[in-house]
Amino acid sequence: MKLEGEYVFDGPREAVWELVRDPEVLATALPGTQSLEQVGENEYVGNMHVRIGPVAGVFDGRIIVSDEVPPESYTLAVDGRGAPGFGNGTGHVQLFEQDDGKTLMQYQGDMQVGGRLASVGQRLIDTASKSMIQQGLESLNNALQARMVAEAEGTDVEYVPPTEAEFAAAVAKDMAGEMLPSRQVIGIVVAAVAAAVVAMVVAIVWLGARKED
Amino acid sequence: MTKKYLGQRMTRTEDPRLLTGQALFVDDVQVPGMLHAAFLRSDYAHARLKSIDVSAAKGRTGVVAVFTAEDMGDAWRPSPPNVSPPPGMPGVTFHSRTPVPLVKDKVRHAGEALALVIAESRYIAEDAVEDIWAELEPLDAVVDLETALDPDAPHVHDGLESNLAAHLTQEKGDYEAARDQADVVIKRRLAIDRCAAGAMENRGIVAHWDPKSEHLTLWDTTQAPIPIRNGLAALFGLAAPQVRVIAPFVGGGFGPKIMLYYPEEVVLTWATMQLGRPIKWIEDRRENFFATTQERGQVHHAEIAVTKEGRVLGIRHDFVHDTGAYNPYGLTIPLNTQSHSMGAYDIPNYYSDLKVVFTNKTIVTPVRGAGRPQGIFLAERLLDLAAKELGMDRLEIRKKNLIPPDAFPYEHKIIDQAFAPLIYDSGNYAATLEKAAAMIGYEEFLKEEQPRLRAEGKHVGLGIVPFVETTGVGPYEGARVTVETDGRVSVATGVGTQGQGHFTSFAQIVADQLGVSPRDVRVVTGDTSEFHWGTGTFASRGAVVAGNAINAAAASVRKKVLALASKVLDTPEEELELVDGLVRVAGLPDQSVGLGELAVMANPLRGAVEPGTEPGLESTDYFGPQYGAVANGAHALILEVDPETMMIEIKRYVTVEDCGTVLNPLIVDGQIHGGVALGIANSYYEQLIYDENGQLLNASLADYLIPTATEIPRVEIGHEVTPSPLNPLGSKGVGEGGTIPVPSAFAQAIEDALSDYGLEVLEMPLSPNRLFELVHQRDA
Numbered sequence: 007m008k009l010e011g012e013y014v015f016d017g018p019r020e021a022v023w024e025l026v027r028d029p030e031v032l033a034t035a036l037p038g039t040q041s042l043e044q045v046g047e048n049e050y051v052g053n054m055h056v057r058i059g060p061v062a063g064v065f066d067g068r069i070i071v072s073d074e075v076p077p078e079s080y081t082l083a084v085d086g087r088g089a090p091g092f093g094n095g096t097g098h099v100q101l102f103e104q105d106d107g108k109t110l111m112q113y114q115g116d117m118q119v120g121g122r123l124a125s126v127g128q129r130l131i132d133t134a135s136k137s138m139i140q141q142g143l144e145s146l147n148n149a150l151q152a153r154m155v156a157e158a159e160g161t162d163v164e165y166v167p168p169t170e171a172e173f174a175a176a177v178a179k180d181m182a183g184e185m186l187p188s189r190q191v192i193g194i195v196v197a198a199v200a201a202a203v204v205a206m207v208v209a210i211v212w213l214g215a216r217k218e219d
Numbered sequence: 220m221t222k223k224y225l226g227q228r229m230t231r232t233e234d235p236r237l238l239t240g241q242a243l244f245v246d247d248v249q250v251p252g253m254l255h256a257a258f259l260r261s262d263y264a265h266a267r268l269k270s271i272d273v274s275a276a277k278g279r280t281g282v283v284a285v286f287t288a289e290d291m292g293d294a295w296r297p298s299p300p301n302v303s304p305p306p307g308m309p310g311v312t313f314h315s316r317t318p319v320p321l322v323k324d325k326v327r328h329a330g331e332a333l334a335l336v337i338a339e340s341r342y343i344a345e346d347a348v349e350d351i352w353a354e355l356e357p358l359d360a361v362v363d364l365e366t367a368l369d370p371d372a373p374h375v376h377d378g379l380e381s382n383l384a385a386h387l388t389q390e391k392g393d394y395e396a397a398r399d400q401a402d403v404v405i406k407r408r409l410a411i412d413r414c415a416a417g418a419m420e421n422r423g424i425v426a427h428w429d430p431k432s433e434h435l436t437l438w439d440t441t442q443a444p445i446p447i448r449n450g451l452a453a454l455f456g457l458a459a460p461q462v463r464v465i466a467p468f469v470g471g472g473f474g475p476k477i478m479l480y481y482p483e484e485v486v487l488t489w490a491t492m493q494l495g496r497p498i499k500w501i502e503d504r505r506e507n508f509f510a511t512t513q514e515r516g517q518v519h520h521a522e523i524a525v526t527k528e529g530r531v532l533g534i535r536h537d538f539v540h541d542t543g544a545y546n547p548y549g550l551t552i553p554l555n556t557q558s559h560s561m562g563a564y565d566i567p568n569y570y571s572d573l574k575v576v577f578t579n580k581t582i583v584t585p586v587r588g589a590g591r592p593q594g595i596f597l598a599e600r601l602l603d604l605a606a607k608e609l610g611m612d613r614l615e616i617r618k619k620n621l622i623p624p625d626a627f628p629y630e631h632k633i634i635d636q637a638f639a640p641l642i643y644d645s646g647n648y649a650a651t652l653e654k655a656a657a658m659i660g661y662e663e664f665l666k667e668e669q670p671r672l673r674a675e676g677k678h679v680g681l682g683i684v685p686f687v688e689t690t691g692v693g694p695y696e697g698a699r700v701t702v703e704t705d706g707r708v709s710v711a712t713g714v715g716t717q718g719q720g721h722f723t724s725f726a727q728i729v730a731d732q733l734g735v736s737p738r739d740v741r742v743v744t745g746d747t748s749e750f751h752w753g754t755g756t757f758a759s760r761g762a763v764v765a766g767n768a769i770n771a772a773a774a775s776v777r778k779k780v781l782a783l784a785s786k787v788l789d790t791p792e793e794e795l796e797l798v799d800g801l802v803r804v805a806g807l808p809d810q811s812v813g814l815g816e817l818a819v820m821a822n823p824l825r826g827a828v829e830p831g832t833e834p835g836l837e838s839t840d841y842f843g844p845q846y847g848a849v850a851n852g853a854h855a856l857i858l859e860v861d862p863e864t865m866m867i868e869i870k871r872y873v874t875v876e877d878c879g880t881v882l883n884p885l886i887v888d889g890q891i892h893g894g895v896a897l898g899i900a901n902s903y904y905e906q907l908i909y910d911e912n913g914q915l916l917n918a919s920l921a922d923y924l925i926p927t928a929t930e931i932p933r934v935e936i937g938h939e940v941t942p943s944p945l946n947p948l949g950s951k952g953v954g955e956g957g958t959i960p961v962p963s964a965f966a967q968a969i970e971d972a973l974s975d976y977g978l979e980v981l982e983m984p985l986s987p988n989r990l991f992e993l994v995h996q997r998d999a
Contacts, residue, residue, distance in 0.1 A: 087262075092263070121262030124914040125917070128922065
């Protein structure tokens with residue numbers, strides 16, 4: 007499976023670099039991560055709870071960072087295994103300074119999955135992984151904002167990462183959106199609610215009018 | 220014998236039990252003290268097993284034992300092959316590699332079992348499976364059958380020089396010379412992908428070793444209980460009578476349940492003997508997708524040589540057959556493909572080069588059709604291409620080449636799946652094809668209906684193909700028929716039953732021989748303690764081989780009945796008749812004796828009997844055909860394609876079948892309905908999709924599309940009857956015929972419907988997506 011995308015961080019490249027190379031921050035960015043520990047200069051091990059459609063479970067994983075060119079680019083090799091199957095792959099991440107003080111992240115990777123994850127989760131895996139990356143990057147961006155505020159004001163970092171439930175809800179919303187465009191869903195809900203309200207108002211007015219008879 | 224019941228459209232005697240939930244299936248078996256098993260299976264398709272740590276699983280409360288290959292000691296060994304390897308023939312290469320009970324060194328397909336957990340409940344066993352840590356080093360996988368023999372391909376089996384499992388060529392006449400004389404030679408690549416059998420009931424086993432009686436009982440969803448019993452006895456050093464294998468009601472076999480010996484059968488037997496407690500294992504649907512065998516999976520480079528008059532001079536094909544990770548079933552499937560690659564036609568020159576390859580995918584053994592659909596697809600596609608090239612009518616070119624009725628027995632001059640000469644015994648192939656053409660309204664459709672519908676903008680097409688089906692192969696089956704003292708009749712035979720209606724059609728045979736109602740005939744199948752000689756249910760042979768054995772045993776009992784009744788009634792045998800459970804003097808209905816009374820007299824408690832007398836009214840007989848009976852038929856359909864969505868709608872489906880003597884038309888119709896449903900599935904729905912790492916990507920019934928009633932049309936059935944001269948009943952098999960020609964007919968109909976796109980259908984199965992791609996590839 008090919009993964010490719012980009013994301014704009016609201017902060018300078020050096021700050022983004024520090025952030026993405028900090029295992030603690032990374033762990034909070036992908037909720038479900040139960041631990042992420044640095045075991046070598048460029049090597050991390052940890053475990054993460056993942057749910058994709060009907061497939062859920064804990065993955066034990068190892069991440070190796072290589073080809074580091076601070077603060078421009080690095081390569082990630084990920085290898086994870088658990089009851090739901092396995093996944094491994096490599097990804098290349100590049101950071102570009104933008105004129106407006108923001109940072110563009112581009113990533114492309116190749117992922118192989120196996121086990122239940124592949125055989126039962128196949129239909130959902132593409133959307134789910136894209137959404138998880140997107141949600142994860144958004145959490146990272148929020149963490150970045152919190153860091154920058156703390157630095158500017160000389161206070162402690164006040165950032166509460168999303169809980170696993172919040173994260174899962176966001177992913178689920180994304181995936182539902184894939185099946186039915188979200189605007190359409192909202193439209194249907196709004197229309198239904200509006201219709202119900204109108205019906206109630208009409209009923210109340212009508213009942214009131216009858217009482218006055 | 221008068222045919223009162225044979226040939227009757229009798230409702231099935233087993234159905235009330237099945238429909239009211241009273242029938243015993245393996246999962247219904249409950250034995251006191253029974254434990255439950257779950258397997259740890261490899262997620263990788265190809266990997267080296269470095270180590271395996273089961274300590275956490277063993278420590279879980281409720282876990283009784285955890286076993287790996289190492290624990291089995293000397294009991295760990297690859298299974299014996301299912302079928303005899305090819306005899307030493309010149310030019311035949313065959314490397315036998317059979318499945319192992321649990322992986323010891325290397326995983327060769329995803330889903331191969333690494334460890335067995337036995338626990339107080341299935342829930343605990345499943346949880347404990349997740350406690351096991353297996354250190355697996357992934358290896359590159361061999362997935363694509365066409366590149367499996369590339370020099371740089373990884374090897375599935377380390378001890379072999381390549382992934383070549385077998386190589387065999389067959390030749391009839393001189394194809395090269397025929398090609399030189401031909402006016403037209405057409406070459407194409409044809410591909411048929413993998414499918415599952417998709418039986419409603421997955422596999423299941425209850426294995427029970429009783430240490431005190433030193434007896435093993437195995438309830439098993441097998442199609443071959445007797446070979447399983449014999450094999451397990453040999454593997455575990457037991458005498459055959461110490462092992463009883465029971466195949467109770469089985470929710471569909473379709474081929475994969477003939478496989479012996481599944482690793483689970485061996486390892487559960489070993490485990491119950493270790494623990495002295497009964498163990499149940501019921502396969503779940505996901506396991507079924509990985510651990511139960513699959514089929515199809517061939518690529519052909521095919522060639523046909525024809526004259527401008529449309530006479531076929533020869534066919535050549537060089538093909539690769541995917542056997543998966545192991546080849547326990549020998550060459551049965553690709554030999555069947557060769558046996559059907561000339562279809563129903565008289566083709567003077569033939570050359571076939573077969574290469575079988577190992578891949579890191581689930582093992583391939585027969586699935587309903589068993590190589591035959593691939594052969595028919597080849598012959599029929601080539602004829603369609605030739606007809607187009609020559610501008611000939613597709614029925615015309617077929618009629619020109621069919622084996623004529625006076626050519627039987629027709630010797631094909633190649634070998635069949637048993638390495639014996641392939642002979643077609645009987646039939647009237649033109650009659651079945653013409654009947655199908657008449658039923659579908661061939662002329663009228665092409666001349667009137669299709670032009671009219673096309674003018675309305677509808678893409679409607681017709682497909683029509685004849686086919687043959689080799690059935691009823693040997694070696695033999697047997698049966699014991701007994702008249703009980705209450706006048707009812709018991710029948711026991713060795714074949715297993717997976718929904719074929721054996722209880723009814725076998726009873727009909729006995730009823731006619733003994734003059735009783737089929738409802739008074741109790742049939743037992745698939746229990747080795749009831750009958751222990753035989754081979755199993757496969758190759759559409761139940762009605763032919765077991766049916767004729769039952770007929771022979773019933774005829775022997777009839778003789779005993781007549782001999783005894785003749786004495787009792789003091790009347791010559793030829794003046795007696797067997798009617799309504801009585802032996803009567805013809806024309807004097809008052810003078811009669813009941814079958815039950817005769818059974819009592821045949822087994823006296825005191826007194827003397829004549830020397831040489833056998834007790835009871837019972838006989839055991841066997842039937843082994845000289846060679847297999849060959850059924851034939853023709854299918855025709857009309858379908859409409861929506862060129863925007865590529866969804867199809869089958870408007871009509873017609874089959875004409877010649878399965879010789881029809882024992883029960885209702886059951887035959889049912890076989891055809893089911894067969895056609897699988898054929899349609901093989902054409903447009905069911906396809907197992909593997910990625911480049913050997914991961915099966917649609918291992919659930921949400922993603923693997925088994926068609927439902929809404930996709931399967933009403934099937935109109937016609938019959939021709941050419942009794943087989945090879946057996947007294949004149950029967951031929953019909954179990955696979957419904958499936959075999961469907962992809963060929965379907966491909967022709969789709970091409971016809973989309974004729975304005977100039978499409979050629981050279982692969983199966985298709986799907987809306989795939990058809991869309993094919994049409995738009997041509998556009999580009």
